[in-house]
């Protein structure tokens with residue numbers, strides 16, 4: 001049983017024990033005893049879980065220290081029990097203790113053995129494996145939340161433990177699977193060998209799947225409230241557009257990319273353009289310095305401009321955000337999480353909140369864990385007056401639970417899709433009761449759309465966090481990099497243009513997405529909206545005229561599916 005964390009592996013195993021001990025298919029016990037083997041740190045935990053779920057109906061025997069004689073005696077007592085209703089039918093014991101007292105446990109039959117953290121049995125040569133193998137039991141469950149590693153022999157050991165024979169002996173396995181699969185994977189493998197390797201791997205997987213179950217936390221999503229995800233393209237303001245074009249003209253970042261490798265200067269070009277997309281205030285200092293790319297650009301700013309005020313109308317995305325917040329505030333009691341890659345952008349959010357008198361909290365990467373927990377708890381409390389939670393996408397991290405909010409705005413796209421996924425999971429998670437709205441803002445036709453396009457293609461690829469520079473280099477060919485630096489004007493959405501979409505005619509969606517599509521479907525299969533009429537979210541509809549040019553939206557699932 002290789003289910004992901006949080007799907008209740010322990011409960012399922014307890015239910016299995018109870019069923020076999022008390023009420024098998026023909027309503028009489030199928031087994032009289034079960035053994036749970038686990039790391040010593042989990043013995044107490046298993047004891048409590050059995051107590052919690054079976055509510056004292058079964059009194060398990062947990063071996064947790066004691067002299068050798070005392071343990072031997074207890075185990076002998078356990079093994080001697082036989083019959084329909086033995087007093088203490090579940091033994092919970094650590095791997096170490098099991099190994100040391102295996103002789104006693106080998107005296108007689110046991111109906112079921114469950115090995116928690118079962119990847120400890122990846123080596124069939126070690127003593128613990130040997131001791132457990134010799135236990136006289138035909139029903140064997142091995143629990144592991146750790147995905148099985150790529151080592152084929154480890155695979156063999158684990159499968160062999162629960163289902164001896166389905167993969168043959170170790171020698172058979174080596175000859176039949178390991179050698180051809182490894183040969184096929186060799187960099188110099190002939191096409192024939194490669195094909196044979198693939199075939200053997202498929203065969204192995206289908207054999208193993210007869211005794212392996214692996215479910216991911218995706219299956220929980222249908223028990224959550226509906227999530228409406230919206231990718232919102234926002235028009236650059238005339239100021240942003242002027243600055244953007246001047247930068248491209250002065251720096252010519254596309255021409256820098258001679259070797260196809262990304263240089264320091266193109267990285268700083270990317271940063272400059274991304275900041276400009278967020279708000280011209282973020283590059284104002286460069287204009288004041290007359291820095292490369294922004295020479296003479298100060299004159300584009302309105303007369304008397306200074307960065308002390310927030311001026312949302314100077315950035316398309318900021319203006320849309322301002323509307324989204326105002327509409328949410330005035331039409332609901334919803335709270336909002338704001339996410340950005342840049343702390344400078346979070347500073348702008350703070351200014352906006354002050355001007356609009358929104359109460360907010362901000363999570364900082366430097367905060368102690370204790371302080372973080374306090375802030376999160378305060379925000380999630382229904383009585384808290386805080387309206388907004390600000391988060392840097394890097395500081396976001398796993399585990400942060402912000403279910404007090406049900407709307408989340410991702411103000412800029414991250415290179416790494418995993419970071420954006422992480423951010424969305426802060427609100428749409430276990431415990432959330434309201435419909436969730438996700439807004440992913442992109443500046444139309446700019447580098448942000450290109451980053452986003454890249455992201456959706458590579459969704460499956462990068463689950464690990466890599467630093468920005470490596471990521472850019474790995475994910476883009478030189479041609480694609482050049483494309484990063486082209487501004488596509490006169491479009492409602494560069495991303496939609498690229499689909500050559502047949503469901504839309506003259507900017508109107510004439511055919512709905514195919515049945516069964518959801519937020520995990522390709523963006524080309526989402527709802528395509530070039531006007532506010534097609535939206536499902538009244539808040540976004542009210543913000544449309546601010547600067548929205550196009551929206552992709554999709555639902556996670558239909559409401560009814562949530563009812564069990």
Ligand code: ZN
Pocket residue numbers: 496501502503504509528
């Ligand atoms: Zn379309």
